[in-house]
Amino acid sequence: EDQVTQSPEALRLQEGESSSLNCSYTVSGLRGLFWYRQDPGKGPEFLFTLYSAGEEKEKERLKATLTKKESFLHITAPKPEDSATYLCAVQAVGSSNTGKLIFGQGTTLQVKP
């Protein structure tokens, strides 16, 4: 069964304290791995798509990496405005004609000034 697990569930950082969020996945053929950011009371906002092991993508203080079993979202020198829930999702090869995603539970990040 296709599955996505994110860890930790919650993470508290001081401003400037770098860390990483983990997304482990089990899927019958990966077509793509997606990272979203979700602010309280809002819908998820797209951040990155990764397609193959070794691929990396960056946006401001965020960098996403991908291996054959997991993805990391590295946050460098975070600021309070980076506080949000970060969601990971995968699309299996078998879902290429439907676009269906399987989501993890999310990691809630709090960055204190």
Added chain:
Amino acid sequence: NAGVTQTPKFRILKIGQSMTLQCTQDMNHNYMYWYRQDPGMGLKLIYYSVGAGITDKGEVPNGYNVSRSTTEDFPLRLELAAPSQTSVYFCASGGSSETQYFGPGTRLLVL
């Protein structure tokens, strides 16, 4: 472009009542999705559509129905609301790039 819009933003229903959650997208996307999000549970797919006139069940379809008469609209119907349907509902749409774009959500409370 407004992207994906959802109405209402918040609704309180009594047990047994029915309602329709509206979703509209202006990006000409073929694919549309309905999710529910419960605390600590991530997003669960309720129904999806790959084009006008085509819909299919997701992971948690019981108690819901959908229709897709146009490319833009994908309403979600709740019949006989139950407390277990208290949740936040998100509509999303996607095109050929596989990326899904989400609406702002509808918060539903069933009492």
